[in-house]
Amino acid sequence: xxxxxxxxxxxxxxxxxxxxxxxxxGFTFSSYAMYWVRxxxxxxxxxxxxxxxxGSNKYYPDSVKGRFTISRDNSKNTLYVQMNSLRAEDTALxxxxxxxxxxxxxxxxxxxxxxxxxxxx
Amino acid sequence: DIQMTQSPSTLSxxxxxxxxxxxxxxxxxxxxxxxxxxxxxxxxKLLIYKASSLESGVPSRFxxxxxxxxxxxxxxxxxxxDFATYYCQHSxxxxxxxxxxxx
Numbered sequence: 001x002x003x004x005x006x007x008x009x010x011x012x013x014x015x016x017x018x019x020x021x022x023x024x025x026g027f028t029f030s031s032y033a034m035y036w037v038r039x040x041x042x043x044x045x046x047x048x049x050x051x052x053x054x055g056s057n058k059y060y061p062d063s064v065k066g067r068f069t070i071s072r073d074n075s076k077n078t079l080y081v082q083m084n085s086l087r088a089e090d091t092a093l094x095x096x097x098x099x100x101x102x103x104x105x106x107x108x109x110x111x112x113x114x115x116x117x118x119x120x121x
Numbered sequence: 122d123i124q125m126t127q128s129p130s131t132l133s134x135x136x137x138x139x140x141x142x143x144x145x146x147x148x149x150x151x152x153x154x155x156x157x158x159x160x161x162x163x164x165x166k167l168l169i170y171k172a173s174s175l176e177s178g179v180p181s182r183f184x185x186x187x188x189x190x191x192x193x194x195x196x197x198x199x200x201x202x203d204f205a206t207y208y209c210q211h212s213x214x215x216x217x218x219x220x221x222x223x224x
Binding site for chain 1: 153155157159163164165166167170171176208210211212213214215216217218
């Protein structure tokens with residue numbers, strides 16, 4: 001069965017960096033675009049990064065552009081997001097999610113359980 | 122950017138009720154819309170894609186309709202497991218959510 005397991009969250013000071021990972025199993029990881037989506041405490045959902053199936057294309061919203069970098073290692077079935085210059089407003093539960101159609105459908109059919117990032121001094 | 126606006130923000134209903142949640146796009150999005158259900162502390166679950174296509178494994182009491190700028194999620198007979206928050210989504214933008222609570 002499809003599984004996505006995030007890790008790497010924690011408490012970090014403003015301005016510091018953190019790298020999240022998402023280990024995928026149960027499907028052909030290299031055939032699917034993947035996303036990171038976050039949810040601040042008590043708030044709604046916000047898409048933060050998209051990577052194509054082969055890693056050649058990456059997209060970000062303005063809120064994280066230049067600070068976050070999404071990447072993937074298809075040999076390890078793992079998705080990453082490198083988060084630099086973290087701000088208090090980046091505090092959220094971070095989910096990885098799979099594209100239902102494989103390529104930029106923006107329909108997220110499988111999600112991980114999330115990993116919590118808290119940015120605080 | 123296209124904005125997605127849901128209504129109501131909160132909905133109180135009883136088991137067995139027919140429930141409708143609305144989602145409006147700031148400009149036409151054809152049928153490029155999804156609906157998700159989220160329970161506290163859990164990941165969202167895809168219910169509907171392409172405005173009206175039911176995701177595999179989702180009970181048939183859930184249905185989606187609409188096109189252009191106006192969309193609706195309907196739960197035909199609310200079940201205890203359906204009390205949750207529902208989000209519409211177009212591309213990179215989510216609605217603000219509708220919480221369905223027990224009346």
